[in-house]
Amino acid sequence: MDTINNDFxxxxxxxxxxxxxxxxxxxxxxxxxxxxxxxxxxxxxxxLAIAIGAVCYFNEQVHPYIVPAVIVYVLLLIITIVFVxxxxxxxxxxxxxxxxxxxxxxxxxxxxxxxxxxxQHVALHEGILSRKxxxxxxxxxxxxxxxxxxxxxxxxxxxxxxIKQLLVGKILKQSTxxxx
Numbered sequence: 001m002d003t004i005n006n007d008f009x010x011x012x013x014x015x016x017x018x019x020x021x022x023x024x025x026x027x028x029x030x031x032x033x034x035x036x037x038x039x040x041x042x043x044x045x046x047x048l049a050i051a052i053g054a055v056c057y058f059n060e061q062v063h064p065y066i067v068p069a070v071i072v073y074v075l076l077l078i079i080t081i082v083f084v085x086x087x088x089x090x091x092x093x094x095x096x097x098x099x100x101x102x103x104x105x106x107x108x109x110x111x112x113x114x115x116x117x118x119x120q121h122v123a124l125h126e127g128i129l130s131r132k133x134x135x136x137x138x139x140x141x142x143x144x145x146x147x148x149x150x151x152x153x154x155x156x157x158x159x160x161x162x163i164k165q166l167l168v169g170k171i172l173k174q175s176t177x178x179x180x
Contacts, residue, residue: 026092033154136160
């Protein structure tokens with residue numbers, strides 16, 4: 001005959017007493033990372049200006065639209081610069097005892113929290129400009145995806161290497177069985 005386990009409990013959790021991720025103090029990105037963001041915007045707008053200039057040079061029918069096109073171009077550039085500034089200010093990260101938090105966004109803010117026990121792989125990347133400024137990016141991968149779940153760019157390289165070692169240590173710790 002089957003015995004029934006009467007020790008089962010399913011208590012209600014008081015969600016008001018749960019720790020609030022909003023209370024975590026987030027580390028801001030290195031100020032030089034904003035220069036990299038501006039450089040990337042500059043490249044895009046330079047390519048766009050060359051394309052618009054080529055169209056205007058080779059097609060005389062668009063000459064009446066040059067002034068409106070320049071006005072739209074300048075307005076878009078200004079809006080993009082404002083968004084870059086807001087985006088930079090709204091980015092932050094924290095490594096806590098059990099998880100990593102990354103917050104970003106301008107119009108809509110996204111906060112990603114990844115528990116260390118879900119981390120499968122971590123990568124450190126340095127771009128050409130990042131290397132010049134001594135910066136790097138940390139990418140955190142969890143199971144089931146080809147791309148990273150979190151990419152935190154704009155961290156000093158030495159600190160990024162320390163973060164990578166921390167995460168690798170957490171991965172190794174969870175992959176080795178507990179010895180008791």
